[in-house]
Amino acid sequence: MSSMWDYRDSTWTDGHDLAGYDVEATDGSIGNVDQATNDVSNAYVVVDTGFWIFGKKRLIPAGAIASVEHDDKKVRPMPMSRDITWRPRQDSNL
Numbered sequence: 277m278s279s280m281w282d283y284r285d286s287t288w289t290d291g292h293d294l295a296g297y298d299v300e301a302t303d304g305s306i307g308n309v310d311q312a313t314n315d316v317s318n319a320y321v322v323v324d325t326g327f328w329i330f331g332k333k334r335l336i337p338a339g340a341i342a343s344v345e346h347d348d349k350k351v352r353p354m355p356m357s358r359d360i361t362w363r364p365r366q367d368s369n370l
Contacts (some may be wrong), residue, residue, distance in 0.1 A: 280339035281317050288344040289314040296351045299323050309351055314338075321351060 277321035283289060294312035298305065299321075310324040310333055344356045 278304055279317055283314070283319055283341060285339040285344075288341070289319075292344075294321060294344065295312065297344070297351045299351050301353055306353070321365055324357055341349045 288294075289312070294309045299307050299309060299310045307323050307325040309321050311318050311322040313321075319337065321336050321341065323334045325332050325334060325335055336353055341351055341355050343352045344350070345352070
């Protein structure tokens with residue numbers, strides 16, 4: 277990983293679209309991946325938190341992803357769910 281905007285393992289997105297994957301923090305479920313990019317030095321996932329944070333979407337830099345489990349369709353970010361609430365809100369115009 278060269279920056280917080282790069283995935284820790286570049287193979288996580290090779291041939292895979294992370295959209296629709298469940299997002300599980302160390303302390304519980306957060307929501308689902310609404311959108312994922314894999315642009316070099318500009319990669320991120322947008323998490324739809326559903327009812328958990330009043331239907332907000334949060335942007336998580338790719339470098340904050342601890343692991344991706346394709347068999348279970350799960351993305352595991354490093355922060356705990358309470359840390360996701362301060363992440364930038366996703367602007368639907370982006």
